[in-house]
Amino acid sequence: MGADRVFAYGAAAGLLGDLLLGDPRRGHPVAAFGRAAAAVERVLWRDDRGRGAVHTAVCVGGTVALGGLAARCVRSSPAASTALTAAATWAVVGGTSLAREARAVARALEAGDVEAARARLPHLCGRDPQALDADGTARAVVESVAENTSDAVVGALVWGAVAGVPGLLGFRAVNTLDAMVGHTSPRYRRYGWASARLDDVAGWPGARLTAVLAALAGPDPRGAVRAWRADAAKHPSPNAGPVEASFAGALGVRLGGTLSYGGRVEHRPVLGRGGRAVAVSDIDRAVRLSRRVGWLALGAGVLARSVMKGRRS
Secondary structure, three states: OOHHHHHHHHHHHHHHHHHHHOOOOOOOHHHHHHHHHHHHHHHHOOOOHHHHHHHHHHHHHHHHHHHHHHHHHHOOOHHHHHHHHHHHHHHHOOHHHHHHHHHHHHHHHHOOOHHHHHHHHHHOOOEOHHHOOHHHHHHHHHHHHHHHHHHHHHHHHHHHHHHHHHHHHHHHHHHHHHHHHOOOOOOOOOOOHHHHHHHHHHHHHHHHHHHHHHHHHOOOHHHHHHHHHHHHHHOOOOOHHHHHHHHHHHHOEOEEEEEEEOOEEEEEEEEOOOOEOOOOHHHHHHHHHHHHHHHHHHHHHHHHHHHHHHHHO
16 A cells, blocks of 8 residues: 555544544643643743744654654554554544534524633633623634634645655644744743744645635635635734635635734734624534535645655656
């Protein structure tokens, strides 16, 4: 069995495992990585870019090396290689947890319990929930579903298609490390610089593929492309911009605007300016679109592996 089939069968099994099982309540490999990265930070931290770059290299490089070693150990067995790919895919994707948390907020909003929705929102994003009303909370959920479709599903599949198990694990390490130290708080403005920049680079192809697939799979392809072209570049994130704009246009809603992070108010540009305000029902629409994009990304990854194999032969 060739590497293209190993990836195809393994990644499909991993996505199916995520759909059926979701993330484990305890002992998640990503949580273990987070604890290890925090331990490295305690040793290395200084208010210095160089120290932060070493932190990034140790954590990401170690993860990629571990994935490469595991893949090398089983490469003589197609069944074991497929099982390893499935386990790695299940460990790094988070589509089911994303959908579960988004729908939990939606249920609270539908019941009129804004406080419960606010309490649940930090499971999805880092915004200040107390600064949001019901409409703002629904908008935050849709934006988080869009961005995390790229970060938690498509980006991992892209790098899995490129580099197998090391690519799957390495991308999730980059993304997790960015969430830990890549923000612009006083402690991490310099120390987290390397992690944030690496995340921008690693997330670039997955974000563009997510935007393309959202346009193809959404109810308004022309609207998605129009919003992407008109508004994506205005977003402060080079990767969240295309994804959120494409989702906004595909769903016919407006995203962006005023939001608050850690007590800091930001006025972001509106994405999908011709759309309507986000309603609670749009959360489920965004989740369904996210699911379709994830499975299409798998198909794109499998096709890419097949093309790469054909060129090498």
